[in-house]
Amino acid sequence: MKHLFYKTLVAGAVAMAGLVACGDDSGSGNPSLPSGNNTCAGIVATEQVSVIDLGTAKLLVYPIGIEGLGKVTLADGTPFGSYDGTNIYDLNGTVYMEAGYADMQNKCAATATIDPGTGEVFPNSSASVPGTDPVPASSATVPGIDPVPGSSATIIPGIDPVPGSSATVPGTDPAPASSAAQEVPKDENGFPTIESYGAPPAEYTKEIQNNGKTGWSSRYWDACKPHCSWLSSVDTTSEETYQAGMTVARNCNIHDVEVPAFTLGHAVQQYWMGYEGTPSACVNENAGGTYTCTDMAPIALNDTLAYGYVAGSGELYKYGCGKCYHLQFNGGNHANDVKATHKALKGKHMIVMVSNIGYDVEAGQFDMMVPGGGVGAFNALSTQIGVPPSGLGAGNGGFLTECQSKLGWDNTVEKYQQCVIEKCEEVFSQWPNLLRGCKWYAEWYMTADNPTFNWEEVECPQYLVDHYITNINTTKDNRYRWRDDWSDYKTGDELATQECLNDEYPQGCAP
Numbered sequence: 001m002k003h004l005f006y007k008t009l010v011a012g013a014v015a016m017a018g019l020v021a022c023g024d025d026s027g028s029g030n031p032s033l034p035s036g037n038n039t040c041a042g043i044v045a046t047e048q049v050s051v052i053d054l055g056t057a058k059l060l061v062y063p064i065g066i067e068g069l070g071k072v073t074l075a076d077g078t079p080f081g082s083y084d085g086t087n088i089y090d091l092n093g094t095v096y097m098e099a100g101y102a103d104m105q106n107k108c109a110a111t112a113t114i115d116p117g118t119g120e121v122f123p124n125s126s127a128s129v130p131g132t133d134p135v136p137a138s139s140a141t142v143p144g145i146d147p148v149p150g151s152s153a154t155i156i157p158g159i160d161p162v163p164g165s166s167a168t169v170p171g172t173d174p175a176p177a178s179s180a181a182q183e184v185p186k187d188e189n190g191f192p193t194i195e196s197y198g199a200p201p202a203e204y205t206k207e208i209q210n211n212g213k214t215g216w217s218s219r220y221w222d223a224c225k226p227h228c229s230w231l232s233s234v235d236t237t238s239e240e241t242y243q244a245g246m247t248v249a250r251n252c253n254i255h256d257v258e259v260p261a262f263t264l265g266h267a268v269q270q271y272w273m274g275y276e277g278t279p280s281a282c283v284n285e286n287a288g289g290t291y292t293c294t295d296m297a298p299i300a301l302n303d304t305l306a307y308g309y310v311a312g313s314g315e316l317y318k319y320g321c322g323k324c325y326h327l328q329f330n331g332g333n334h335a336n337d338v339k340a341t342h343k344a345l346k347g348k349h350m351i352v353m354v355s356n357i358g359y360d361v362e363a364g365q366f367d368m369m370v371p372g373g374g375v376g377a378f379n380a381l382s383t384q385i386g387v388p389p390s391g392l393g394a395g396n397g398g399f400l401t402e403c404q405s406k407l408g409w410d411n412t413v414e415k416y417q418q419c420v421i422e423k424c425e426e427v428f429s430q431w432p433n434l435l436r437g438c439k440w441y442a443e444w445y446m447t448a449d450n451p452t453f454n455w456e457e458v459e460c461p462q463y464l465v466d467h468y469i470t471n472i473n474t475t476k477d478n479r480y481r482w483r484d485d486w487s488d489y490k491t492g493d494e495l496a497t498q499e500c501l502n503d504e505y506p507q508g509c510a511p
Contacts, residue, residue: 040108044077046121048235048244051106052088052099059088060108061099063323077112077121107235109244188432189295194307197463204461205305205349208328208454215364216334216452217327219373219398219441220311221297221434223381225251225280225290227311227356228321229261229470232277242476246322249355250470251278251290253486254384256433259290260472263480264498268509273500275478278486281380288485291384295467296355297371297437300444305349307464311356311367320354322468324460325366327352332452340413344446350453353464370445371431372424372438374398385434387427399423399438400447416447 039051039058049060057074061083064070069082072089081090088096112123184192227233228249235241248261265276281289298308312320331346332338352366360377361367367376374397375381375389382389394401403419404411424438441447460468472495481496500509 039106040111043075043108044112044121044123045073045108045110046077046112046114047110048241049108049110050103051108052103053106061088063320107237107241109240191295191466192463194299194301194463197461200301200305200351200461201459203458204326204351208326208456209330209347211454211456213455214330214452215327215366215455216332216450217310217366217368218334218361218450219368219370220376221292221369221371221373221381221398221437222282222375222378223291223384224282224378225261225278225380226292226296227358228354228468229290230277231262231275231476233321233357236476239476246465246469247476248470248473249321249468250293250296252293253489254281254287254289254291255487255490256291256294256431257489257491258293258471259486259489260478260480260495261290261470262473263478263482264500264509266482266484268482268498268500270505270508270510272508276482279484281383282378285380285383287383288487289380290486291380292355292369293467294371294431294433294437296369297433298350298369298440298445299436300440303444304347305351306440306444307461308350308352309355309369309464309468310352311358311361311369312354313361313363313365314357314359320357322354322460324351324353324458324464326350326456326458327366327453328455329448329451329453333448334450334452339410339449341416341446341448342451344413345448345451348444351458351461351464353460353468355468370398370437370441371428371434372399372420372441374401385427385431391427393423397449400441400449403447404449413446417442420447 039053043049043051043058043060045060045062047062049062052059052061059080060073060075060077062070062072064083064085069084072080072083074080079091081088081096083089083099086098086100088099090096110124112121114121184196187193226249229251231248234245234248250258251261253259260278262275262277265274268274279286279289281287281291283289296309298306300306312323327350329342329345329348329350331343333342352368355369356367358367372393374395375392376396379389379392381387381392389395393399394405397404399420400416402423403416407415407419420442421439424435424442428435428438479497479500481498483496498509499505501507502510504510
């Protein structure tokens with residue numbers, strides 16, 4: 001880390017508004033941090049941050065977003081500037097200091113939450129904020145009523161609580177739990193149906209076409225193991241950081257059955273233990289490798305809102321996986337070649353979640369995961385579904401590009417839709433999720449080619465979270481035995497394990 005203006009920072013630290021001193025400086029008007037060498041003590045952060053401790057002050061560096069910048073605040077949350085992966089800038093855009101990957105190793109979990117309606121910041125219940133006392137563990141007390149020992153409930157005079165029941169009504173017996181009422185309808189993939197999640201938040205369809213944040217979308221579906229399934233895509237410093245980073249993305253075998261994203265390494269032995277990602281099907285057309293689970297294809301909630309997954313820019317690496325964005329298409333085209341298809345898409349909304357990182361993806365671009373959108377630089381799809389590359393449309397652009405070559409570049413929306421749908425049904429008839437996502441591109445996305453949008457970061461919908469987070473690598477540690485070929489793994493199969501780091505093998509694993 002190179003401090004370009006370190007002397008200025010040290011000299012002016014106390015005078016800068018909102019800067020929290022690390023020592024007891026009562027004259028500064030800022031509360032002192034708790035004693036002890038705790039990097040995360042006293043900070044106000046609304047998501048996981050990297051903390052740069054300069055001795056007299058702390059800078060909180062937030063993850064880099066789609067525009068290629070991450071915000072930087074002082075320890076108490078006061079805006080300070082931005083970070084582009086190389087330099088920290090002040091609010092005037094002047095380079096304040098250089099900061100690289102090595103300076104971002106001190107990670108701290110979120111200590112506060114933003115109210116999406118008002119923008120007000122509230123401390124999390126488990127976090128402490130400088131100058132405030134933590135709220136007692138009891139959620140509430142009522143004068144004259146004693147709490148039940150070991151319970152968060154209260155005793156109401158004259159009413160006896162029913163054992164195992166959270167509430168009672170005088171003179172009535174508690175009704176037995178209805179199993180039917182608790183059952184959630186499932187789709188063909190074993191997940192709750194999209195309707196069962198209820199109405200989406202209003203913020204997902206609010207007007208953002210004039211917010212000044214613009215980008216554009218390309219498309220692809222190579223079927224490869226998602227980048228965010230690799231263990232290196234998430235912070236494994238601790239179990240807390242692993243969970244805060246949404247763990248890792250799911251991946252599936254050639255038969256679309258979820259398999260581990262990582263296991264014990266293939267080279268573990270009695271003196272060494274480590275982890276290794278399950279092999280990607282994109283390496284040497286490996287049929288026994290791992291693929292994108294097909295239920296990650298885009299899906300429409302209604303005529304104006306859809307969910308999907310995207311590859312984010314390489315500038316999002318180490319930060320982008322598991323983040324969600326609200327896109328509103330604004331009727332434009334990345335090359336300023338606006339067609340009827342772009343106009344037909346204008347005004348629609350989409351919530352996308354980053355499940356891949358593309359090093360050929362620009363800042364401000366999302367590469368939409370769309371079956372039939374072209375395989376791009378890699379191709380595991382041919383191996384998975386048994387269709388040669390020539391049957392998958394153009395490598396870049398997929399079915400639409402092939403239809404444009406056939407129909408011309410200025411045909412009607414309806415003609416392009418009909419052409420793409422015919423190809424979807426021809427290629428994906430045996431793969432329901434891929435067929436759904438391919439036809440979605442024609443019917444909901446209006447076959448728009450590289451459309452532009454306005455965007456904002458949002459909380460992820462539970463539907464996308466459920467289809468993203470691994471159901472197997474639920475913690476950062478496991479003892480699953482390495483295997484080269486996952487093609488014969490079936491749902492419910494027991495995973496073979498290996499004894500490691502026990503009394504007999506304190507440094508490694510049993511053979």
